[in-house]
Amino acid sequence: MAPVLGPVLVAGAGPVGLTAALALARRGVPVTVLEAEPELAAESRASTFHPPSLEMLDGLGVLDPLLERGLVSRTFQYRERRGGVVAELDLAVLAGDTPYPFRVQCEQGKLTPILRDHLVAAGGEVRFGAAVRTVLPGPDGVVVATSAGDRVRGAWLIGADGAGSAVRQDLGIDFEGMTYPERFLVASTRTAVEDLLPGIAAVNYVFDPGEWLVLLRTPDHWRVLFPTPEGTPDAEELARLPERLRGVADATWDIAHASLYRVHQRVAETFRTGRVLLAGDAAHVNNPLGGMGMNSGIHDAVLLAGALADVLAGGPEAALDDAAAARRDVARSFVGRLTHANWERMRDPAGYRDELRRLAGDPAEARRYLLRTSMIASLRDVA
Numbered sequence: 001m002a003p004v005l006g007p008v009l010v011a012g013a014g015p016v017g018l019t020a021a022l023a024l025a026r027r028g029v030p031v032t033v034l035e036a037e038p039e040l041a042a043e044s045r046a047s048t049f050h051p052p053s054l055e056m057l058d059g060l061g062v063l064d065p066l067l068e069r070g071l072v073s074r075t076f077q078y079r080e081r082r083g084g085v086v087a088e089l090d091l092a093v094l095a096g097d098t099p100y101p102f103r104v105q106c107e108q109g110k111l112t113p114i115l116r117d118h119l120v121a122a123g124g125e126v127r128f129g130a131a132v133r134t135v136l137p138g139p140d141g142v143v144v145a146t147s148a149g150d151r152v153r154g155a156w157l158i159g160a161d162g163a164g165s166a167v168r169q170d171l172g173i174d175f176e177g178m179t180y181p182e183r184f185l186v187a188s189t190r191t192a193v194e195d196l197l198p199g200i201a202a203v204n205y206v207f208d209p210g211e212w213l214v215l216l217r218t219p220d221h222w223r224v225l226f227p228t229p230e231g232t233p234d235a236e237e238l239a240r241l242p243e244r245l246r247g248v249a250d251a252t253w254d255i256a257h258a259s260l261y262r263v264h265q266r267v268a269e270t271f272r273t274g275r276v277l278l279a280g281d282a283a284h285v286n287n288p289l290g291g292m293g294m295n296s297g298i299h300d301a302v303l304l305a306g307a308l309a310d311v312l313a314g315g316p317e318a319a320l321d322d323a324a325a326a327r328r329d330v331a332r333s334f335v336g337r338l339t340h341a342n343w344e345r346m347r348d349p350a351g352y353r354d355e356l357r358r359l360a361g362d363p364a365e366a367r368r369y370l371l372r373t374s375m376i377a378s379l380r381d382v383a
Contacts, residue, residue, distance in 0.1 A: 006030075006141055006152075006153040006154040006155050007029075007030035007031050007032045007125075007154055007155065008021075008024055008029055008030065008031045008032075008154055008155055008156045008157070008158065008308065008312075009031075009032055009033075009034060009142065009144055009152060009154035009156070009157045009158070010024075010031060010032070010033045010034070010157075010158045010160060011033075011034050011132040011144070011157065011158070011159045011160060011161040011165075011166070011167050011282075012033070012034075012035065012036075012159070012160040012161035012162060012280075012282070013033050013035035013037075013040060013112065013116065013126055013128075014041065014108070014112065014160065014162065014280070015046070015108045015111050015112055015115065015280075015294055015297065015298060016160040016279050016280030016281070016294070016297035016298060016300065016301045017033055017035075017158070017160035017161070017279075017280070017301070018033065018112055018115035018116055018119060018126075019056075019057075019060070019115060019297075019298050019301035019302060019305075020158050020160060020279055020300075020301035020302075020304065020305045021033050021115075021119050021124050021126075021305075022060050022062070022115055022118055022119045022122065022124070023060060023301060023302050023305035023306060023309070024124075024305045024308065024309055025119055025122035025123060025124040026060060026061075026122060027305075027306075027309035027313075029308075029309055029312055030123070030124075031119070031124045031125070032124070032125045032126075032127065032152065032154065033119070033124065033125065033126040033127065034127050034130040034131070034132055034144065034146055034152065035126060035127065035128050035129075035130060035131075036129070036130070036131030036132075036147065036161070037128065037129070038128050038129050039128060040109070040112045040113060040116065041109060041112070042109045043109060045107070045108050045109070045294075046107075046108045046288075046291065046293060046294035046295075047105055047106060047107045047108065047216060047218045047223065047291075048103055048104075048105060048203065048216070048291035048294075048295070049066070049070070049103060049104040049105075049106065049111075049294075049295065050103060050291065050292075050295045050374050050375045051091070051094065051097075051098040051100045051101060051102070051103070051374050051375075051376060052098065052295075052299065052374070052375050052376050052378075052379050053294075053295045053298045053299065053375075054066075054098075054100040054104060055098060055099065055100060056298060056299065056302045057111075057298070058099075058100075059302075060118070060302075061118060062111075062114050062115060062118055065114045066104065066106060066110070066111055066114060067104065069106055069110045069219060070104040070105055070106030070110070070219060071104065071105040071106065071202060071217060071218070071219055072102050072103075072104060072105075073102060073103040073104070073105050073201065073202035073203055073217075074090060074091050074092055074101070074102045074103075075088050075089065075090045075091070075201050075202075076088070076089060076103070076201050076202070076203035076204065076205075077089075077200065077201040077203070077204045077205070078204075078205050078206075078207065078353075078356050079200075079204055079205070079206045079207070080206070080207055080208070081206055081207065081208035081211070081212075081213075081248075082208075085199070086207065086353050086356055086357065087353075087356035087357050087359065087360035088201065088360060089356075089359065089360055089366055089369070089370060090366070091103065091370055091374065093363050093366050093367040093370060094367060094370055094371065094374060094376070097367075097371065097376055097382060098374075098376060103202075103203065103291075103374075105202050105203070105216065105217055105218050105219070106218065106219060107218055107219070107220070108294055110219070127146075127148075129147065129148055130146040130147060130148045130150065130152075131146060131147040131161075131166065132144050132145075132146060132159075132161060132166045132167055132170075133145045133146060133147055133166060133170075134166075134170050135157065135166075135167055135170045135171055135276065137157075137171070137273070137274045137275055137276055138275075139274075140155075141153055141154060141155050141156075141275060142154050142155075142156065142157040142274075142275050142276060144157060155275070155312070156275045156276070156277070156308060157275065157276045157277070158276075158277045158278075158279055158301075158304065158305070158308075159276060159277065159278045159279070159282045159283075160278075160279045160280045160281075160282055160297070160301065161282050162280075162281045162282060163264070163266075163281040163282070163285045165278070165281070165282035167276065167278065167282060168268055168278055168282050168283075171273055171276060173268050173269055173270060173273065173278070174268070174269040175266050175267075175268050175269075176266060176267070176269070177264060177265045177266030177267060177285075178264070178265050178266070179262060179263070179264050179265075180262070180263040180264070180265070180287060180343070181230060182227040182228055182229055182230060182263075183227075183228045183229075183230060183237075183260050183261060183262055183263070184225055184226070184227060184228065184260070184261055184262075184263050184287075184288070185225070185226045185227075185228045185237060185238075185241065185258065185259075185260050186223060186224070186225050186226075186258065186259055186260075186261070187223070187224045187226075187241055187245070187255055187257070187258040188218075188220075188221040188222070188223050188255070188256040188257045188258070189221060189222050189223075189224065189245070189253050189254055189255055189256060190221060190254040190256050191222065191251065191253045191254045192222075193215060193217070193222040193249070194217075196248075196249035196251055197215075197248075197249055200215065202216070202217040203215075203216055203217070203291075204216070205289070205342075205346065206248075207346065207349045207353070211226065211227070211244070211247070212227065212346040212347065212349075213225060213226050213227075213248065214289065215248075221256055224245065224248065225288070226244055227346075227347075228260060234260050237260060238258055238260070241255065241258055242255070263287045263288070264285050264286075265285065265286050265287060265336055265339070265340060266284065266285050267283070267284045267328065267331050267332050267336065268282070268283045268284065268328070270324070270328070271283050271300075271304070271324040271325070271327055271328045272320065272321060272324035277304050277308065277320075277324060279297060279300035279301050279304055279327075280294075280296075280297030280298075280300055280301065281293065281297060283300060283327070283328070283331065284296070284328075284331035284332075284335065284336070286331075286335055286336055286339040286340075287339050287340070287342070287343050288339075289339055289342035289343050289346060290338060290339050290342045290373060292335045292338065292339055292375060293335075293339075295375055296330065296331065296335045296375070296378070299327070299330075299375070299378070299379065300327050303323055303326075303327060304320075304323055304324065304327065306323075307319055307320045307322075307323035307324075308320060330378050334375075334377075334378045335378070338372065338373070
């Protein structure tokens with residue numbers, strides 16, 4: 001391998017970019033993170049951490065502070081809008097498969113400051129107000145031009161700069177896939193939903209032939225996700241949110257925040273080109289049903305950073321190609337397939353209710369199902 005100059009650069013200081021940077025720094029690799037915004041994002045966005053993500057964060061030394069800020073959720077429910085609980089599944093059946101047989105409910109904005117502080121303590125650098133504008137790859141490094149007017153040279157670049165990734169676009173990497181027909185409306189509420197719906201779990205998928213929804217608890221709020229038809233004005237849909245919430249439980253809801261967004265299912269044609277890697281939403285996006293987006297991005301970050309650190313230590317680059325190809329395969333054949341199936345089942349759960357009831361009553365079958373939904377099966381062979 002030719003001599004390299006400069007640190008490894010990471011575009012994006014979200015949970016994926018900062019995880020990749022910290023994984024490199026823990027291996028003694030100099031790393032600089034380039035973030036477009038003037039500070040870390042504070043929006044809720046993703047809020048569920050699955051067991052293998054907890055394992056990886058533990059390996060990086062940041063799990064304990066996350067647990068202090070989050071809520072441990074051992075069970076989740078499938079519910080009927082007007083008929084109560086269809087099935088409750090308990091992740092305790094995974095106790096022999098992971099040291100963390102539970103989800104942690106915590107907004108990603110609570111993790112990123114933890115990652116940043118540990119990264120800086122490990123010698124890494126974060127530059128704010130430095131959006132990547134152009135990428136000039138070469139045989140022995142990468143030069144990045146930023147919005148701050150800088151030209152930053154690095155040995156390698158990891159693009160973790162979101163679905164609209166400037167890194168991916170500047171390199172001309174295709175991002176094929178589809179856009180879902182409906183928008184998703186997400187509302188955060190300070191209302192105590194557990195009082196309105198006694199016995200509700202922290203994570204709930206709610207069936208209804210007219211309007212399915214998802215109810216998630218976080219440390220600060222409950223979050224409600226509704227599908228919303230395309231073609232209607234955003235302001236109109238936001239105005240009728242109180243009415244839709246009263247349809248969940250007849251009460252006056254205290255709405256903290258609400259937003260509408262389009263949902264896509266896309267995968268980049270490659271996760272590696274030369275000395276540039278893609279991770280997280282820059283490499284693949286999917287619908288949020290099942291909470292796999294941020295989690296798969298964290299897995300990208302740890303596994304690609306580990307493979308890159310091996311190369312920098314003198315290992316063969318073929319192993320990095322293998323790691324990038326494996327992560328792309330997971331995005332296509334595991335995350336994409338399962339999240340799309342979740343969307344189809346929420347829209348038309350006929351026949352799925354009986355399967356769920358059977359799973360809830362059979363620990364062995366529940367384990368096999370939860371190995372997939374927890375994402376453990378995306379990372380290792382399990383019997």
